[in-house]
Amino acid sequence: MAIEVLIVEDNPGDVRLLQEAFHNLENLIHLHLAEDGVAAMAFLKREGVQSQSPRPDLIILDLNLPKMNGREFLALIKADDNLKMVPIIILSSSEADADVSLSYQLHANCFLRKPTQWDAFDAIVRNIGAFWLAKTRLPQQGVGA
Amino acid sequence: MDILLVEDSPGDIRLTLEAFRDANPSVRLHVVNDGVEAMAFLRREGGHAQAPRPELVLLDLNMPKMDGREVLAQIKKDESLNLIPTIILTTSEADKDILESYQLQANCYLRKPVELEAFEGLVKQINDFWLTMARLPPPALPT
Numbered sequence: 306m307a308i309e310v311l312i313v314e315d316n317p318g319d320v321r322l323l324q325e326a327f328h329n330l331e332n333l334i335h336l337h338l339a340e341d342g343v344a345a346m347a348f349l350k351r352e353g354v355q356s357q358s359p360r361p362d363l364i365i366l367d368l369n370l371p372k373m374n375g376r377e378f379l380a381l382i383k384a385d386d387n388l389k390m391v392p393i394i395i396l397s398s399s400e401a402d403a404d405v406s407l408s409y410q411l412h413a414n415c416f417l418r419k420p421t422q423w424d425a426f427d428a429i430v431r432n433i434g435a436f437w438l439a440k441t442r443l444p445q446q447g448v449g450a
Numbered sequence: 451m452d453i454l455l456v457e458d459s460p461g462d463i464r465l466t467l468e469a470f471r472d473a474n475p476s477v478r479l480h481v482v483n484d485g486v487e488a489m490a491f492l493r494r495e496g497g498h499a500q501a502p503r504p505e506l507v508l509l510d511l512n513m514p515k516m517d518g519r520e521v522l523a524q525i526k527k528d529e530s531l532n533l534i535p536t537i538i539l540t541t542s543e544a545d546k547d548i549l550e551s552y553q554l555q556a557n558c559y560l561r562k563p564v565e566l567e568a569f570e571g572l573v574k575q576i577n578d579f580w581l582t583m584a585r586l587p588p589p590a591l592p593t
Contacts, residue, residue: 410529440560442561
């Protein structure tokens with residue numbers, strides 16, 4: 306069964322790099338994109354044009370986003386009993402310790418630094434594939450929905 | 451790098467110690483055998499007054515006295531501890547345990563393999579992902 310991954314990212318270049326890197330993985334993955342927190346929330350709540358959206362198995366979240374930023378989105382998801390079990394990986398270029406601490410306090414499942422080089426991007430996504438999509442047990446689709 | 455292993459099985463403790471020794475000799479693995487002792491270690495109570503704050507907690511679910519679910523709930527409710535990444539490492543494959551662990555804000559859920567080689571491989575992956583690739587919360591300020 307395909308793994309549904311939601312990428313919440315506003316930078317088109319980063320989206321492109323993530324798409325290519327995920328495409329290189331062997332896992333069967335359906336990538337979904339949202340360019341800000343409001344769009345991501347509509348996807349998760351199946352609102353508007355997103356009424357058929359699947360429940361993602363994993364969310365990859367940038368912190369600095371227009372409209373609703375990543376911190377706010379993270380806090381809302383992790384306070385929502387129907388959504389908080391979906392693992393959220395922060396992928397951010399922020400180097401600030403405060404962003405790392407706050408993300409974990411808001412129950413981000415993990416924090417990864419967004420690289421600046423293509424090779425490193427590819428390596429990060431390969432590691433996400435090897436660890437999160439192959440070794441980690443993710444919550445069952447639809448359970449608790 | 452300090453890791454707290456909360457595990458009651460002597461065989462699994464031995465395997466984890468050996469696997470970390472091979473994967474990353476700079477890891478100091480601290481072992482406690484039940485949930486009550488785990489909370490004492492994290493809160494520096496009793497004989498654990500000098501305990502470091504671990505960078506990572508590896509937590510079994512089924513343990514005597516206080517089980518892993520209760521430890522996880524307590525860690526994630528405590529504002530001074532809730533940022534410590536807590537990884538469930540258990541033999542349970544039950545969907546209910548997986549879902550409940552994520553609802554209690556476990557950072558990730560791993561199934562404990564039974565074969566030695568697979569166990570070593572998993573510890574290496576924990577090391578490669580969590581201790582090499584992931585950014586962990588910065589050390590606590592002295593209190």
